[in-house]
Amino acid sequence: MNEQGRVAVVTGSARGIGLATASLLRERGLRVAIVDSDLEAAKEAAVGLDPRGDTVSAVQVDVLDADSVTAMVEEVVSRFGGVDVLVNNAGITSQGPSQDVTDEAWDRLLGIHVGGTFRCSRAAFPALAAxxxxxxxxxxxxxxxxxxxxxxxxxxxxxxxxxxTRTLAVEWAPHGIRVNAVAPGWTRTRLVDDTIKRGLINEARLNALIPLGRLAKPEEIAAAIAFLASSEASYITGQTLYIDGGVTIQLPV
Known part of the structure; x- marks a missing residue:
């Protein structure tokens, strides 16, 4: 699969699934913006993918801030001439009893995940349509x-x-923009590895719950993202692809 010359923006891509995605897209010929709140980590990741910096750029963003998101997209367009692919990967996690969730924690998590996905999509819309x-x-x-x-x-x-994802897919289809999602299951990221090491997750028990018997690799999630972003998925929109080893299709007995 060759996507030579297209431009991809991948948020939250200094590490984990985001970095695996950026790496695969670069391998397939796209120019890539490594977008992250941690600029130093983004720069390190970018150098790892392209030491000369001709095809990969590091850009800092705060997805909670609309002005920051707009500036990020403008920087990418200025650097590479446009945006063909947007991967909304930026996110955080939290854990605790629902009755103890504070308004601040609630607003921050939804602001990053839902708000960030919206703000990045909105800012990238003109370039994607073009x-x-x-x-x-x-x-x-x-x-x-x-x-x-x-x-x-x-x-x-x-x-x-x-x-x-479904709403934007319907609304933006006339503009030639496809919108899809991937839904990963448990994936072998640094965060999950740390959680396992701290004893907060029993890996053996978790593997036993997954029909395929193991956690996903970040590269496996990246492969699905790259497919949905490519011309091979040109007639797919509004869909969510579950990449979970079968964990959500079963009723354990």
Missing amino acids: SGGGAIVNLASIAARVGLPQRLSYCTAKAGIEGM
Whole structure:
């Protein structure tokens, strides 16, 4: 699959699924903006993908701030001439009893996930429409489909992203913009590894709940994102692709 010359913006891409996605898109010929709140980490990731900096750029953004998001898109357009692909990956997580969730914590998590996805999509809309075949891929989660105790804010946010994906897909189709989402299950990221090491997750028990018997690799999520962003998915829009090893299709007995 060769997507030579197209431009992709990947938020939250200094590490984890975002970095795996940026790496795969670069491998397939796209020019890539590594967009993250941590500029130094973004720069390090960008150098790792292209030491000369000809095809990869690091850009800082605060997805909670509309002006910051607008400036980010303007910087990418100035650097690369446009935007063909937007991957809305920026996010955080939280855990705790639902009755103890504060307004501040609730607003911050939904503001980053739902608000950030909206703000980045809105800011990128003119460039995506101008590209004549733009694609947005949002990061949902199995948390959008199943109830996860003590993760109320996260589950709510991811369900909201699925709804946003469908609505934008219908509304922006006349502009040539496709909008889809991926919904990863448990994935082998640094955050999950740290959680396992701290004993907050029992990996053996978790693997036993997954029909395929293991956690996903970030590269497996990236492959699905890259497909939905590519011309091979030119007739797919408004869909959420679950990449979860089968965990959401079963009723354990």
